Amino acid sequence: MKKIVSLLSLCLALGLPSLAFAAPEPTASAADNGFMMICTALVLFMTVPGVALFYGGLIRGKNVLSLMTQVSVTFALVCVVWVVYGYSLTFSDGNNFFGGFQWTLLKGIGLKAVMGTIYQYIHVAYQASFACITVALVVGALAERVRFSAVLIFSLLWVTFSYFPIAHMVWANGLLAKDGALDFAGGTVVHINAAIGGLVGAWVLGKRSGFGKEAFKPHNLPMVFTGTAILYVGWFGFNAGSAASANEIAALAFVNTIVATAGAILSWTFGEWAIRGKPSLLGACSGFIAGLVAITPACGYVGVGGALIIGVVGGLAGIWGVTGLKRFLRVDDPCDVFGVHGVCGIVGCVLTGVFASSSLGGVGYAEGVTMGHQVWVQLVSCAVTIVWSGVVAFISFKIADMTVGLRVSEDLEREGLDVNSHGENAYNQ
Template identity: 55%
Template sequence: MKISELTKAGRLAIWGTMATALSVLPAFAQEAAEEAAEAAETAASALDTGDTAWMLVSTILVLFMILPGLALFYGGLVRAKNILSVLMQCTMITAAVIIVWVLWGYSFAFGGSESAFWGGFGKVFLSGVTPESESGSIPELVFICFQMTFACITPALIIGAFAERVKFGSVVLFVILWVSFVYFPIAHMAWDANGLFFGWGAMDFAGGTVVHINSGIAALVGAILIGKRTGYGKDNMAPHSLPLTLIGASILFVGWFGFNAGSALAANGTAALAMINTFTATAGAVVGWCLVEKMARGKASMLGAASGIVAGLVAVTPAAGFVGPVGAIVLGLIAGAVCYYFVSVVKVKAGYDDALDVFGIHGIGGIVGAIGTGFFASSTLGGVGYAEGVTMGGQVWTQIMAVVVTIVWCAVVSAILYKVVDAIMGLRPTKEAESTGLDITSHGEVAYHS
């Protein structure tokens, strides 16, 4: 072969190799682009499987607090002829609020509005929320479900104040209105980054203002406006089943770890702090309640111990992620003693019929816990400390302001809503229906057969 032919063959080989290489480049480029996109997506996502798993469990625990926890706790405290009415109210409230939360509640609380008072319409019907949406290190849908259980249990707490003397349909209507105009705005104020209390720097870890003061004040207003039970002060209105009450209180105790530790929104050290504080504050409140009861009555009762459990859980709710374990014990002791005083002394002297002591335990316990958080969050007292430049006095004043706003907002709006519902369909059943019992007159069934 001639040199010129070799040169020509070489040139052809080179061009062929280059053409092959160029044909492969797009495939390499596509693969590289896909890998880069995957890397960018991984880098952008903050999802944590451990946090997500914990929040799924916490959400279920809070639901367990309502059904069957709160339902049994309240059910044991009423007379036998009214237990099913209480169970039914807790069940229907949970179902109704779940629907309301998805339709407009989540948006009203966390809809992205820059308002200090409500979240706006940005996420009505969960607009814009997908399985890929994230909230911190968890899917947004998990956050929605977790907050939804809080919205469900808060109005369910209220019914204890007017148990045995309110129409079933009126309860449901009141709850739908109440969560819309009271709960959702207060939740936004406390927990949304644009909220009023949040902007002030108020400490409310799991709902001292949002859940307990809110429900306690609405309960007191309802007890006063609806009036006393027929036969109150004359008939025997003792709890019909204290074992059921203790079972319910125990379920509440267990579920509350989802309520408090879950409010860290992650499986981390803050959740661990909230967990141990839930233990220690509750123990302190049981001891505090029973000690005061022993000194006042000569005996410590099982009903008192069950009430102490709830009082301690309520008081530590705003404080769980901010105070130390020993400070939580002291906070629980104070709450147990103060709540006992309001239940046993103040209620009697004031003359209102708060049937299951919702105001005395949730309202007062929430106030003690919310203000107490301002003190016990101090690093000097074992807490996590305050924001830079904030003193104990300054934090306590912020806590008081949040408490006052919650009380005023809830009291005024709740009173209006009770009046509206009463005008539309009436609040109380007839005296005959009340005397017979709401189980049979409202639901056509009885819990126990002789």
């Protein structure tokens, strides 16, 4: 034994390689790769058809195909932009706000390149699904009066200058990550980001013709329920997949997603029952989404008890968001993008800072961090996202308005976008 130790010491002294001290090469795990491919497919399924069906059922029948077309084509647009330069701007080395261009068109990514225990190509695909659904969420706030060409121009500009930098800031060692912000699966990057983009768009577009004078009711609640069910199942890929491995954190995120969603469904249903006198399917579906949004930033950091509280609070906050806050803002947001994704995203992001505490069952803070400091960091991350997304959205909508016009004429709006923008009808007339 002494001779072996002496030999190793001699190798080190002479700078000779020693297998005993060589750093292990990163290796891909078949289980983790399979898990992440399934999660990626689930998140893609959330957008098409999940978001398309959910939003489509919420609006009037004469515009359902226009919204589904917007979701489908922006999905394709973001996919292409993602591989051309989006992935590189988000995850390659850069500064506090943007990555670089070294992975443009995915050049430099080898077939066997590994990130953690998964192949980098799977990471590319998984993160693409997040970018796609974020842009799809925005279009719900623009429904029933926006030009299709304007949606495409906005989507290209906004995903480039809002989604990519915020994702870089939070998930790729950018400004907010360095500050210690916690966002496990997209509270700031996806939900608050999209909600602010939608809110600004609804404000710039103005209210739909007849809003406040005519009834604007969901035209197909079974379609809303179907979309909700797809989103619920897909969300497990969204949350558990953000662990990037089939490990104990993925298991924690999985169970927290179940518990928080159940809590929000109940709090929304009973809250609506108390306010309106009747519980509704639409309220239950809204509770699903509210709970899922609220737990998204927290699911891998908090304990099950914390997840339940976040879900219950998220459900109640969502009711306020689509009733009291919506009336206060006086903005026509047909699919309540801000009322649910914005309000519940902020609630979940802030409460992550509370319930991540190990004393409350969470995984604990970074060394030396207190609850007060973490909550402050969470508030700052929300504020940065709100301001950044809002400014980029306003400029993007204005550019779209100056180039192709943002809104269809009142006559075309009243007839419906399905037939006028796309030459189709969803239902026999």
